[in-house]
Amino acid sequence: MFVLRQCLTLGTKSSIRNFSATTNLVNLTINEDTGVAIMELNKPPVNSLNYELLEAMHRTLVKLENEKCPGMILTSSSRSTFSAGLDLLEMYKPTVDKARRFWSMLQNTWIKLYSTPYPTVAAINGHSPAGGCLLAMSCEHRIMVPDKMIGLNETQLGIVAPQWFQDCMRNIIGERQAEKALIAGRMFTSEEALKIGLVDELATDKEDLMQKAHDFLDEQMGLPPLARSVVKVGFRKDTLSKLINGREADIKMFLDNVFQPKVQESLENYIQMLKKK
Numbered sequence: 001m002f003v004l005r006q007c008l009t010l011g012t013k014s015s016i017r018n019f020s021a022t023t024n025l026v027n028l029t030i031n032e033d034t035g036v037a038i039m040e041l042n043k044p045p046v047n048s049l050n051y052e053l054l055e056a057m058h059r060t061l062v063k064l065e066n067e068k069c070p071g072m073i074l075t076s077s078s079r080s081t082f083s084a085g086l087d088l089l090e091m092y093k094p095t096v097d098k099a100r101r102f103w104s105m106l107q108n109t110w111i112k113l114y115s116t117p118y119p120t121v122a123a124i125n126g127h128s129p130a131g132g133c134l135l136a137m138s139c140e141h142r143i144m145v146p147d148k149m150i151g152l153n154e155t156q157l158g159i160v161a162p163q164w165f166q167d168c169m170r171n172i173i174g175e176r177q178a179e180k181a182l183i184a185g186r187m188f189t190s191e192e193a194l195k196i197g198l199v200d201e202l203a204t205d206k207e208d209l210m211q212k213a214h215d216f217l218d219e220q221m222g223l224p225p226l227a228r229s230v231v232k233v234g235f236r237k238d239t240l241s242k243l244i245n246g247r248e249a250d251i252k253m254f255l256d257n258v259f260q261p262k263v264q265e266s267l268e269n270y271i272q273m274l275k276k277k
């Protein structure tokens with residue numbers, strides 16, 4: 001359930017409704033004039049994607065779909081990080097039930113985000129590794145602030161990016177670039193990401209980022225919405241169907257991997273390394 005927290009009127013022209021998931025992990029702001037939604041991830045310090053954050057995102061996406069949202073900006077309340085990707089603690093010594101529930105919610109959230117009929121833009125105001133990059137890649141347009149890092153770094157952690165993560169990257173930067181990036185687990189600077197098309201625009205700062213995101217949505221919202229969404233979903237349907245039809249196999253892949261002693265050992269070392277930093 002969503003709780004109406006406050007109703008703000010900004011200036012005379014536009015009014016903004018602020019909603020928040022009960023957990024406060026996602027701040028949702030809806031402009032009452034344009035209907036544009038800003039979905040801000042708010043799990044300090046780095047928006048690591050645990051079950052609760054994914055569930056709050058999923059609930060927000062369902063709400064936006066039900067309310068016929070015309071356009072959405074995905075961003076983060078953190079100054080350093082858009083999202084640090086999957087929460088490593090969810091994968092460290094979980095029970096089978098917990099691991100299954102977590103992965104299933106990740107699938108639910110991605111399917112909803114990737115298939116929205118309305119235009120989506122990632123306003124990437126910080127680092128965006130692994131699952132963070134997946135979220136950004138699932139939007140239609142990506143704008144990033146300078147001097148941050150983005151990419152699917154799984155190989156560098158000794159794990160393999162799931163097929164649907166890989167497909168998202170391939171769909172954006174093409175077969176050859178995706179193959180090279182995925183084999184190396186390469187993280188790109190904002191500037192490198194722009195060069196290979198992993199992001200579409202750079203912004204100078206957060207204000208410029210949000211302005212550019214609104215500009216993108218204004219342009220998209222000027223198009224006939226049904227035709228727009230049919231083309232979008234048409235482009236994405238093969239990637240979506242692959243996961244939707246293979247959800248159980250994908251969960252099994254995750255469970256088979258996550259419980260490997262070697263994987264648990266690397267996870268423990270990685271968590272320790274991040275904590276000591």
Ligand SMILES: CC/C=C\C/C=C\C/C=C\CC/C=C/CC(=O)SCCNC(=O)CCNC(=O)[C@H](O)C(C)(C)COP(=O)(O)OP(=O)(O)OC[C@H]1O[C@@H](n2cnc3c(N)ncnc32)[C@H](O)[C@@H]1OP(=O)(O)O
Nearest residue numbers: 048080084085086087088127130131157257258270274275
């Ligand atoms: C090694 C993994 C092994 C096994 C996985 C298991 C199964 C495999 C099967 C399939 C899964 C494959 C798919 C995986 C996709 C993923 O998303 S995996 C996650 C990958 N993420 C990363 O590699 C990012 C790690 N984090 C960073 O590089 C930096 O934190 C970041 C650049 C994002 C921000 O830097 P900075 O602002 O300096 O912050 P800190 O590094 O100081 O971090 C602050 C605190 O946050 C904790 N933290 C960081 N990232 C995560 C995370 N992903 N999950 C949980 N916690 C995280 C960090 O430990 C600090 O905690 P502290 O404040 O010290 O307690």
